[in-house]
Amino acid sequence: MRLCNNAILAGLLSLTTFMLGAQQAPKPTTPSASNQAPLTVDRDPVRSPDAEQPSTVTGEPLRKEGEGYVLHTNVEEVVLNATVLEGTQLVQTLKRDNFQVFEDGVKQGIISFQHTDLPVSIGLVVDNSGSMSKKRPAVNKSALDLVEASNPEDEAFVVNFSDEAYIDQDFTSNVNKLRDGLSHIESRGGTALYDAVVASADKLVADAKRPKQVLVLITDGEDNASTLNLDQTIRRVQELSGPVIYSIGLLFGDEMSHGEVRHARRALELLSNETGGIAFFPKSIEQVDEISAEIARDIRSQYTIGYHSTKPSTEPGFRRVLVTAEAPGMSKLTVRTKSGYFPTTRVAKKPGQKR
Template sequence: MHLRTKIFSVALVFGLSSGFSTAAWAQQPSLTVDRDPIASPDPDTAPAGQTAPVGPGNNTGDKISSGRGGYTLRRDAYEVRLNATVLDGNGRSILTLPQDAFHVFEDGVPQTVNSFRQEDLPVSIGILIDSSGSMYDKRDAVNKAAVRLIKLSNPKDEAFLVDFSFEPYIDTDFTSDVSKLEAGLSYVKSSGGTAMYDALLASADYLSKNAKQPKQVLLVVTDGEDNASATSLEDAIARIQDLDGPVIYSVGLLFGKDTDKRESRHARRVLESLAEQTGGIAFFPKNVQEVDSIADQVAKDIREQYTITYHSTKSPTLGGYRQVHVDAKYKGFNKLTVRTRTGYFPKVSGGADKTEK
């Protein structure tokens, strides 16, 4: 028997005023997993005037804020880490660039690259599958693609499987065993509504607390709009970014005779926003036959990235949103495009600079 025990995590409700937002604590549905509940921080136990702990390490000095273009992150870290994909003018991944080909700008100010490497780093992956009733006819293709993604991954990768309708459930906990993932897929039943934002928030939280690898990814597959979440898209992105930015790859199965065009356009914008703000990619196959090939593209993109770090020329104690832009220029290439996250808020704890994981 596959037993699943309810877990609740604490989510933030954000004010959208300038500067650091005022946080109020709210209980949100979180992941259900086949083991004992994981304790969440209790805001009632936080000292007066202090934000209750959130994010990796439950650092009470961590804060999150809204900014231009969405929500971004930064722990109490002076060193900024970027995972970057470089494409040529034909959309092909370029893996042979040296460090001096990269030019990093923060708020328009050139930054000095502190470290640089291009290698297939192990990844912790959360695979989120929409199990609402409308997904019934698409499940076989989605299951096949999920299995293929793991088969194409680094042998040291680990993945967990989540299905969500009204609530998110873990069907397979972290594993590198394809057979365990296949077994978990058999537990998924299509019924109910679509609470995608809740599922993303809960999965990112679970990832931050349990993942073995610092490089982290969420892949979400859905066929429509969120219609059941307790949290909003903006709040979900803010919380995900505060957990130090798992990259989100989204797959929108926005096809079929019963698909509402207006809802489809909105769902597309949502999935594109989730990917863009975290450095991932949004995919929109035209039919179920194209779903399998997307697994190949996601696996390839994850494995063909550069890791770039730099020390900001602006002290993190100054706070404020920092826009990040990365250019790549190298002889033999007329046009190179760099995809990475587009900004962050620095985090400060006790005034000391710390290196992010």
């Protein structure tokens, strides 16, 4: 499967414009499908081209340099983005001492802690299969309501997928370009959801300027065209130390059987839960705006926690992570973060630098 330019749904423009400032990006170009070099997901394993040696997930606190932020890499540090809830309410007043981190059941020492509006690299991954044709005009209309200024350092790209996935707009901070990229509707083909997720995660790792990375996935059905299965997809995202995935499943209507809805819902929940995100299942198109705003608030309210793993960086295998939080005067707190990671290497780069 390849990623190339093509039309894509405007359904998540509300989220994008809420999270992106109207600042002009440095003149990114949008080549046509005929002349853009394809990105593939058929190599095994899928990871960034510069991830050649096994090592632990890395990252130092961001530091402002010039017009952007630079992540200074430390090969011994694991970085987690965590959302904290008291019931259904976001908690934004915690300090480092309120948190505990465990890796494979062993308590870890927190070495860095931030709770600030960090710039984000976002991939919008949108189902463009034939079954979306009736839903997309309504999503288009509702998505234009959230044109808000946000962090001007954010960047986003847009991917459309059916039985193949295409980049409709490469990384940009230009809201107008994203609007143009999301404006063309062309529903066709099947649903290669898993392949699209892996390809988009790989693109984030390879090309994103921001160490904090998110995929927003919107679909109305279950995968029926991928070369990968669900377990392979989750593993590959974890091997990449990949993005937090937020899913919006438009599973209402009569197009799917109860069994198909159940399978599609389970897949989206696992993709989101295992990566630290959340899956939403609106009962109507009219709820998409509200969900988009909730995703934006969730991303902007996260804590960034770093620790040194007690395991050697060369030791392979999946490492399960648990984060807990307690605070005086608060009831039971729920912490949402990724379930774990595979040791990999991520090379930091300055804004605008090509790998």
